[in-house]
Amino acid sequence: MKPTTRSLVTPLAALLLSVAVLAGCTPAGDAWGKGSGAGLADPVKKDIAMRLVASAENSTLDWKGQYKYIEDIGDGRGYTGGIIGFCSGTGDMLRVVERYARSRPGNALERFLPALRKVKGSDAHTGLGNPFTRAWATAAGDARFRAAQDAERDDSYFDPAVRRARQDGLGTLGQFVYYDAYVMHGEADADGTTGFRTIRSRALADARPPAQGGDERAYLDAFLDSRVAAIREEPSHSDTSRVETAQRVFLRQGNLDLDPPLDWKVYGDRYHID
Numbered sequence: 001m002k003p004t005t006r007s008l009v010t011p012l013a014a015l016l017l018s019v020a021v022l023a024g025c026t027p028a029g030d031a032w033g034k035g036s037g038a039g040l041a042d043p044v045k046k047d048i049a050m051r052l053v054a055s056a057e058n059s060t061l062d063w064k065g066q067y068k069y070i071e072d073i074g075d076g077r078g079y080t081g082g083i084i085g086f087c088s089g090t091g092d093m094l095r096v097v098e099r100y101a102r103s104r105p106g107n108a109l110e111r112f113l114p115a116l117r118k119v120k121g122s123d124a125h126t127g128l129g130n131p132f133t134r135a136w137a138t139a140a141g142d143a144r145f146r147a148a149q150d151a152e153r154d155d156s157y158f159d160p161a162v163r164r165a166r167q168d169g170l171g172t173l174g175q176f177v178y179y180d181a182y183v184m185h186g187e188a189d190a191d192g193t194t195g196f197r198t199i200r201s202r203a204l205a206d207a208r209p210p211a212q213g214g215d216e217r218a219y220l221d222a223f224l225d226s227r228v229a230a231i232r233e234e235p236s237h238s239d240t241s242r243v244e245t246a247q248r249v250f251l252r253q254g255n256l257d258l259d260p261p262l263d264w265k266v267y268g269d270r271y272h273i274d
Contacts, residue, residue, distance in 0.1 A: 037257075040162050040175045045258060048273060049158075049176045050083070053183055056242040056266045057085045061273070067149055068140035070133050075236035076192065078123045081136055082149045084157065084183050088128065090190070091120045092152060099148035100139065107142070108135040157182045161196070169210030172258040174220055177247055181227055184242075194230035202226040220251050241266050 040046050054063035063083055070081030078088035086093040094116040101110045112135070115127025125132075139145040161179040170178070181196050188195040200223065207222035208214025224247060228240045246264035255262075262273040 037171065039166065039172045040158075040179065042172075045172055046158075048258060048260070048262070049179060051273060052176065052246065052262075052264075053084060053180060055264070055269070055271045056180070056246070057183070059267065059269060061271060067146050068137040070136045072123070072125070076123045077236075078119055078125065079128065079133070081133075084153050086149070086152065088116060088119050088125075089121060089123050090186065092156060094120055095156070096148050096152045099151055100145050103144045103148060104142065107139065107145070109139055109145075160187065164200075167211060168219075169212075170216060170220070171256045173247075173250055173256045174216065174223075176258055177220060177223060177227075180242065180247065181223075184237075185227075185230060192235055194233050199223065199226045199230050202229070216256060217251060217254070221248075224248055224251065239267060241268070 040049055050063040051061040054060055058066050066083045070079055073080050077090055080087050086096050097109050097113060097116060100107055112128060112132050119126055158179055161182040162175045165175040165178040181199055185193060186195050187197060189198055203223040203226040207219040209219045210216045224243050228243050231237050231240050246266055249264055260273045264271055
């Protein structure tokens, strides 16, 4: 309770007030919102999250080997490439190349910026094609291009997902569940896609998150149900194994901290992290 005058603050109260002010300015509490523990802010747990996503996006645990990856997977989003599947049709691939152009002016991908802007919102390859895909793969050897992918992943997907999860009172598993939903669905609804916000809104209709006094496991179960429904609504997706035989497995095991060892399956392939 705040004193009415400075004279009422005892030395002990002043000390406690100072501690409270300092605690309120720490990055963990302010930047990541509510919730206890480091969660995915822990580099080890973040690496686990990257490996889990890579198993679903690239059928590998070697997420750091995916900076050079690029192809059209026929999902209506044009080229898919990089560490989390940036797409030419959705605009995040464009943002990666724009970031790279700012840090490495004159790079080999910069000349494709006008074409990337034109194909945004479509599955077209106009002005891109093999010259673009070769330039993308080659650029992966440049640390600044890799940093551009890392920054776009964090700014558009990882950081917003983890922040929202912590505000909802979720631990490490819940933070990953939100992050994977951001990666696959994006934040907002788009043509043919149900976004994270709608998935979360539907889950909230069935269960309360811990920050609202609800049970974490029950809420995550409701969120995963909502996520599965969203996947089935998308014309380009139908397989729900990244949820049902991965995230749901960890939840049923009660592994809310996402502690290894971890065993899961995606698209029928088995994975393990010690």
